[in-house]
Amino acid sequence: MPHPRFSGFGLGLRKPHYADFLETAVPVDFVEVISENFMIPGGRPRRILNQVRARYPVALHGVSLSVGSAHGLDADYLGRLRRLVDEIEPLFVSDHLSWSRAPRFNAHDLLPLPYTTEALDIVCANLAHAQERLGRPMLLENPSSYLAFAQSDMTEWEFLEQVCARTGCGLLLDLNNIHVSAINHGFDPLAYLAGLPLDRVRQIHLAGHSRGETFLIDTHDQPVPPSVWTLFAEVIARLGPVAVMIERDDNIPPLAELLDELDQARALARHGVAA
Amino acid sequence: MTLAMLQAEFGDWLMTGSDRAAARFTPAAQAGLLVYQNNYRAALMACLHESFPQTVQWLGHEDFQASAAHCIDDCPPDSWSLDHYAAQFPHSLAAQWPDDPEVAELAMLEMALADAFVGPDADALDGTALGLVDWDSARLTWVPTARLLTLRTNAQAIWSALASGRTVPPAQCIPHAATVLVWRHAETACFRTLDPLEEALAPRLFAGMKFADVCRALVRAKGEADGIRTAGLWLAQWAGDGLLRRDAMT
Known part of the structure; x- marks a missing residue:
């Protein structure tokens, strides 16, 4: 399946900024929305999404596919996502390398996987099924995590490389997640980047985190920190055309603050490409 | 341990938070398990708060928190949609507040x-x-x-x-x-x-x-x-x- 390429700078669309996006010309090249927020029958949220879509390309970013579930994917979920995809014709459809669903249970969180051959087979089978059902390739986002499983027999980046090779999916590279997991688990983020098939990266998330008692926590409620900007400057020059965005999910600031962060990304990208 | 078994045990930990469930994981995993347990309960609690603002006002914050926590203990979510989770809260409240x-x-x-x-x-x-x-x-x-x-x-x-x-x-x-x-x-x-x-x-x-x-x-x-x-x-x-x-x- 072909991977579309898109070069630009965008923001996650959040409720406090709906009016800005509908009533003004916000200087972004695309917006990203949380798929599940719009997998509803109708009403104001769907109308707003369609109005935004008429003005900006939209990427759909999911949190509930549960691609790592040992019990397969939810048919109702996939059906609703397909209908949304058909309606919105998104730039990208993405979700996370994680699991949330077990029989008669859904954790509503991005839970970690052991990086084993069995998990690899399951993720690849589920992702291939999802891509077939959606009729298009997906982007898989690297997760942040707070525990590592002793039974893992490959690194996360080796696992992702294998998933890309076997399913043809692309990557949504979340640089904050790499930093958070690198600190939490003690690996080198540059080794992580070096191990990824960077030619598969189609989108980048830039976000912030919080410091918990034991771990960095992937809260998306802070500005992008210097450590993440450093990773961005490191990787952007090595990528082809890519969609870069600021991902803020909580403690949402005025739109102008996010646009300032996006300008910082633009400046770093120009510098990186020039270098 | 198969992935299905691991996910069943992880789910058991999230739903119960019990020492028995935690003991199935290595000592190195314990601190991380607590983060996931906290995330799980916080997401459901936030869902119920956002879905029932007038019920929060009527019960008051403390009683609402206690009722929501009871619902989270008794009725784990089984749908991909948090809206579906909220739908069972009125039934839980009926059982918790019979008078x-x-x-x-x-x-x-x-x-x-x-x-x-x-x-x-x-x-x-x-x-x-x-x-x-x-x-x-x-x-x-x-x-x-x-x-x-x-x-x-x-x-x-x-x-x-x-x-x-x-x-x-x-x-x-x-x-x-x-x-x-x-x-x-x-x-x-x-x-x-x-x-x-x-x-x-x-x-x-x-x-x-x-x-x-x-x-x-x-x-x-x-x-x-x-x-x-x-x-x-x-x-x-x-x-x-x-x-x-x-x-x-x-």
Whole structure:
């Protein structure tokens, strides 16, 4: 399946900024929305999404596919996502390398996987099924995590490389997640980047985190920190055309603050490409 | 251990938070397990808070937290949608507050309004299109968000007072259960209590009753002139409230 390429700078669309996006010309090249927020029958949220879509390309970013579930994917979920995809014709459809669903249970969180051959087979089978059902390739986002499983027999980046090779999916590279997991688990983020098939990266998330008692926590409620900007400057020059965005999910600031962060990304990208 | 077994044990840890469940993981994993446990409960608690703002006000923060925590302990989520999780909270409240039935009914009303807000779209028959309908044969077809609730307390009065910041009436059971119609009009979820005659006809009205039969029923109940006049008033109200489905009736 072909991977579309898109070069630009965008923001996650959040409720406090709906009016800005509908009533003004916000200087972004695309917006990203949380798929599940719009997998509803109708009403104001769907109308707003369609109005935004008429003005900006939209990427759909999911949190509930549960691609790592040992019990397969939810048919109702996939059906609703397909209908949304058909309606919105998104730039990208993405979700996370994680699991949330077990029989008669859904954790509503991005839970970690052991990086084993069995998990690899399951993720690849589920992702291939999802891509077939959606009729298009997906982007898989690297997760942040707070525990590592002793039974893992490959690194996360080796696992992702294998998933890309076997399913043809692309990557949504979340640089904050790499930093958070690198600190939490003690690996080198540059080794992580070096191990990824960077030619598969189609989108980048830039976000912030919080410091918990034991771990960095992937809260998306802070500005992008210097450590993440450093990773961005490191990787952007090595990528082809890519969609870069600021991902803020909580403690949402005025739109102008996010646009300032996006300008910082633009400046770093120009510098990186020039270098 | 297979991935299915690991996920079952992880789910058991999230649902129970028990030492027994935690002991199945290595010592190195324990601190991380606590983060996931906290995330799990925080996400569900936030979902219930956001879905039931008037119930939070009515119960007060502490009692609401305790009731939500009880629901999270007793009813783990099993759907990909957090909206589906919220839908079971009124049932949990009914079991937790058996002597205060307005609590569950208030939550039930909030849930119905939330469902209506994101329910299926449909073009509503407005006043200008009434002339396009063949009223001799037309069956009443309601917009898909229209739904009836039966309330045995004054929960709707409590909701209205809480939502508008007015003085909240004391909870009370009402002598005759009220039938409350919930729907979405102009992107706003709304509700009203049916009048006694409308309520008596409700099972047939909302099952696709012919408008001609509505007129006949009203004439039997109120006499020729008053019955026809009431039918006209009802029709004007239904159309004005965006309750009738245009594509099915014209």
